[in-house]
Amino acid sequence: MDNITFRCESTGIPVPQIWWFHDDQMQKAGEQGSSTLTITSAKKSDTGTYTCEGKNDAGVDMDTVVLQVQVSPDATTNLTAKEKTNISITLSWISGSENFSPINGYEVIYRQTGSSDWMIARNFNDGATTEQLVEGLMPLTDYDFRVRARNAIGEGEFSDIEKLITHPNALSLGPTELSYSEVKAISAKLTWKIVNESLLASNEGSITYYEMAYSYNNQSNTEYTNGAAPSGTLTGLLKGATYKVVVYARNAGPYRSPPSNKVSFTTDTTVPGKVTSLGTTEVTENSLNVKWEEPTDTGGQNVRIDGYRVEYRAGASRDFTIFQQNQQETAALIEGLIPRQEYTVIVTARNVNGFGVPDEIKRTTQTEALTAIELHPPETLRVDKDAPGTATCLTSSGAPPPPPVEWRVNNEVVSSAGSITVRKNVLTVAYAEDLNKAVIFCKVNDITSNKVTVDIPSEGKSSGLSGGAKAGIAIGVILGISIMVIILLIVMLRRKQSGGNVKSKSVKELSTAVEEHEREAIDDSTYEAIPGTGIPATPLYEDTVIRTSPHYQGLLVDNAAYKTTGAENRGNGN
Known part of the structure; x- marks a missing residue:
């Protein structure tokens, strides 16, 4: 290569010293006023930016120049086979640096692996494309390939050797005796007889996998086996579809063997999927x-x-x-x-x-158009010492009203505090005598419910009967039964005197009659035998009942046939 000399001058008082730099690396220093820098046999590594600096006590001045050293191209890289057949290989590569001189051509050489004789597949005059088809090769044969570039300066270095093998010839024999089994809604299993590889030519290679080609309604698909086993499963099939299938043997090349026999089957149907x-x-x-x-x-x-x-x-x-x-x-x-x-x-x-x-x-569902709300229970909320009372605010359809629900006691807005607990549309009142006779109601927006009165008995009173009261009632019941027996005897005597056909009964028989006819009590939900006891009126005979009136604290004897509504006169007396 040529020698290159740079000259630099710098003036000033005092006289400046001159410094030389190549890409920020100092090359030379110390000369005053004027200096030169010489590059002997310039090469690629001398390419770069050169700087001359003049320095004195007053300051610094500088100038730069860029040097580009043109050399032959660098070696190509990434030489690969873009496409292969049994008799050809298409090569591709990446060019190296052109080194400030455009590449004007490539040379491609090849040889059969093991041979020392290189053959030219392409010379420099065939253009600067980075692909080359190499033809006339032998099937299933190993080859070595190299490439180099050229520019105006000269030819570059060859690439590393790339070893490639051509594809084998197509298989001359295909699988036989294709059959199917295990047909399901979306899959089916295929089996066939393998190819006898001893009958294949040496350049056909060996079987590496099988191709299962299937079609339905003129739509074709292909699946491949994972290896050379003589079976495979088709998946992803359509339900209730009839498929036609053939199988091909494949070697390392792109060619298929002759097809197997053709089979057809129909996949199962199933219940529907989701709407x-x-x-x-x-x-x-x-x-x-x-x-x-x-x-x-x-x-x-x-x-x-x-x-x-x-x-x-x-x-x-x-x-x-x-x-x-x-x-x-x-x-x-x-x-x-x-x-x-x-x-x-x-x-x-x-x-x-x-x-x-x-x-x-x-x-x-949407919130109903609110026209009315109701409080349950509708009139009285009973609260006992061991049983709090609960009031519920509902719409006319029985659903909870939309929040917020406002609760009022004696017309004052209340929330959970003391004896009152509020949870949305439910209000609970615990025992507290100061809330007796309080009036509660609920309100939603401008709609007000019915009003309910709180009933809380005082602590000194009991909602049940005391022991003395119960004893008095027991005595009264015994006395009442005695009187009833006497009255019954009188009634029977009168009937006999009046010509009635009433058979005399003993007290024991009368008692039995009472037990037999207790279920025939008439409207016994209206009155109690003894007020406050919950004991219903009890019939003593077919058409006679002894009962008490809520308005009279004594015993009454009525002829059921004449005095009791809805009763049937089944006796013979008047």
Whole structure:
């Protein structure tokens, strides 16, 4: 290469010293006023930026120059086979640096591995493309390849040797005795007889895998075995479809063997998949308008959907209500629902194989238009010492009203405190005598419920009977029974005197008659035998009953046939 000399001058007072740099690396220093830098036999590594600096006590000045040393191209890299056949290989590569002189051509050489004789597949005058087809090769044969570039300066270095092998010839024999088994909805197993490789030519190589080609309705697909075993499974098939199948043997090349015999089979059908686009078109306070579309998977080719089943349940309930069982339409209006309640709706399609995979949605009905609210119990809230009272605020449909619910006691707004506990639409009152006769009601927005009075007995009183009272009642009952026996004897005597056909009965027989006719008491829910005891009126004979009146604290004897409404006179007396 040539020698290159740079000259630099710098003037100033005092006279400046001159410094030389190559890409920030100092090359020379110390000369005053004028200096030169010489590069002997310039080479690629001398390429770069050269700087001359003049320095004195007053400051620094500098100048730069860029040197580009043109040399032959660098070696090519990444030499590979882009495409191969049994008699050719297409090569590709990446050029090295052109070193400031454009590449104007490539040379490609090759040889059969083990040979010392290189052959030229391409010379420099064939252009500067980075691909080359090498033809006239032998099947299933190893070759060595190298490439180098050229520019105006000269030819570069060759690439490293790349070893490549051509493909074998196509297999001359294919598999035989193809059959199928284990046919399911989306898969089928194939088996065949292997190729006798001893009958193949040496340049055909060996079988590496098999190709299973199948088609349905003029749509073709291919699956490959993992290795040379003489069996494989087709997957991802359509349900209820009839397929035609052949199998080819493959070696390392791109060619197939002759095909096997052809077989055909039909896959199974199944129940349908989920319906699609399940949703609602309208949600009201009492209804859900549900809509959906036919399943993408109807269960097989040409399999029809026969109908749909629609079920729903409220909240966390485990019990579903079947709304429609076999409807053909893809919509359902579910009515009679509770406002502001979450519902789960399940829709299931059905075909000839049965009901399929269910799909579900959850929807909450709208809040009802509030026109009235009711407080339960409606009139009196009883509170005992060991049993708090609970009042519930509900809409006219029996659902909780929308929040917030305002509770009032004696017209004052209350919340949980002391004897009162408020939880949304429920108010609980514990025993507290100061709340006796308090008036409670609930309010939502501007709507007010009925008013309920709190009934709390004082601590000194008892809602039951004392021991003395119970003893007095017992004595009264004994006395009453004695009087009843006497009265019955008098009645019987009068009937006998008046010509009636009444058979005399002993006291024991009368007692038995009383027991036999207790169930014939008439309207015994209206009166109590003894007020405050809860003991109902008891018939003593077929047409006679002894009872007490709520307004009279004594015993009354009435002829049931004449005095008691609805009674039937089955006796013979007057």
